[in-house]
Amino acid sequence: MGEPSAGGVPVAALKRHAELAELVEEARWRYYVLDQPTVSDAEFDGWFNELLALEKAHPSLQTPDSPTQKVGAPVSGDFAKVQHLARMESLDNAFDADDMAAWQARAARLAEGDPGPYLVELKIDGLAVALVYRDGKLERGATRGDGRTGDDVTPNVRTIKGVPHRLRGDDVPSLVEVRGEVYIPVDDFTKLNEQLVEQGKAPFANPRNSAAGTLRQKDPRITAQRPLRMIVHGVGVWEGATAPRAQSEVYDRLGEFGLPVSDLYKVVGSLDEINEFIEHYRVHRHDPPYEIDGVVVKVDDFRTQRELGSTSRAPRWAIAYKYPPEEVNTKLLDIQVGVGRTGRVTPFAVMEPVVVAGSTVERATLHNAAIVVKKGVLIGDMVVLRKAGDVIPEIVGPVVAMRDGSEREFVMPTHCPECGTELAYEKEGDADLRCPNARGCPAQIRERIYFAARRTALDITGLGYVAATALTQPLPPQQPAVRTEADLFDLTLEQLIPIKSVVRDKDTGLPKIDPRTGEEKVVSFFSNVNGQASQNALTLLQELEEAKQRPLWQVLVALSIRHIGPPTARVLAGQMRSMDAIMNASEEELAAVEGIGPRVAATIREWFAVDWHREIIERWRAAGVRMADEPAPEKGPQTLQGLTFVVTGTLDGFTRDSAAEVLTSRGGKVAGSVSKKTSFVVVGENAGSKYDKAVSLGVPILDEQGFRVLLEDGPEAASAVAVTPDKE
Incomplete structure (x- = not known):
């Protein structure tokens, strides 16, 4: 017998479609109306895309009531309802290069030729709003709502810094409806949440949520006290003045009127250039002052836009490329503390494992007890977890709407969890509690031993975190082979072979749990199954011998x-x-x-x-550790005297150490961080935050070729080939 069906659609597909539709509608209501999202964007996108796939496989499921045919969500009951002058549409999404190519090919087919040029801009993660200006005067501000009807939030819109109450210029339309995103800058969001927690109020889950909640305040005085901003990115209606012919021209005109527009957009002519823009902001996603979750691509010419038209919910002439989510929701199971090499005691969140930004995360730092209070998180909360690329995972805040009363506050311990010593502040006014037992605390010894083996210290690759743990915290009855750093170069095979130890997380110092048994993971790192010395043991002793000759x-x-x-x-x-x-x-x-x-x-x-x-x-x-360097060589030409350099990234012809040595041999100073006093930043492949800091401060940047010019011909010649960001 075949699979049970109704009207030709398998019953299982009907049931799943109904289930997904209910989940999507509920999520939209909480996101758009209540400003209390309970699922992450990634989870919502997964449901929505599954709905689309079901409807593609079974077209009869695509009815006007389906969530895939709707924009936004119903308006709330707290504000007057207003009809938009023109429907506010949503955008279809692309998630990879193939999706972008398919969209461009579809648009080219409908336009009977390449529909370019294209305008590419950042997709701000804010609240969509439409502003109506009549005879140049702000008449109304409304949320998107369901695309046809929105909430009238005019009094609150009037409080937004940068939104003019009257347009300026000679060629102002008699009637214009502009669309844009209302947002709160990232830095201001952090400060706002801290203020709310201090006042005993629930913090917002993310900047978008805070902007939406602020704009929907019933009292405009509260809205005026919060750092709302807006960027205008489109037009719904334009009457009574010379109409622009392209999206890029709109931005020029709106800027002339005094409306806040972004300068982070570009007009390009090909799919390759679109993808270049997308990749640039994938790397520099956190450069703008506001949250972005992707890039919007639009056909620039308005006549071509009209030819391409729209579906029931989205224009065919635009698409949103969405970056992989950096925020997800997960359960905060516990808050434990770890002890660092300086004795600093740091709270860490222990969470249900979740995939975010391409990796599985189950631990995240909470820095200190004051930060736990500022974030307003309770043990047992559903929390918003953020991981931006390679940045350490961070809890943004709690999903307050999902609390059920079982949550509890975190209490900072009074004694070191590793050695039992009473914790104390090093000096009055410190934010961090520390364990003062620097000599005897096994956690501090473990962390210092691991630190000593780093590439920029003794460079002992065989002394990783597992080895450092085994040496300092073996399982009984074994005694630690390393009680202080003094023991490090006296190690023997006889000491190493019997050691077993618990595996610890190198970011938190907390024991790792074996998911199969629920017990702490235990390893015999320095011996094999036959009880003989493992390669790990032999490698460690060999590298310790080599490390004795470090400079x-x-x-x-x-x-x-x-x-x-x-x-x-x-x-x-x-x-x-x-x-x-x-x-x-x-x-x-x-x-x-x-x-x-x-x-x-x-x-x-x-x-x-x-x-x-x-x-x-x-x-x-x-x-036998080397305690002195050779006598200083006679100084060569000090061509770099008085200049300060920072080296970042990977160079082909130099290690960072050798690059630093050649700079100092010529009289230069090598610093670890970029400041306004930095003369040049030498940048290799995969440069990170130091490159970004150089750009923001306008410090001259040298690639490897420019670095060689500096060494061979001096700073004046290097200045001629350097990139100075503020002069680009």
């Missing part, structure tokens, strides 16, 4: 002295040349070293004044 600056970094990172360690080692010279230098002598200063000098003296710190130096010295 002095790397040894300094490995000691975890506060404020002594690679740039400062290079300068200190370069001038002092030996560990003894540094240990015996006075605070005044240290402060006289370029880039050190009184505060760092005091920190260095404090560190070396501790007995067990000096024991580390002497034990390492006895084991």
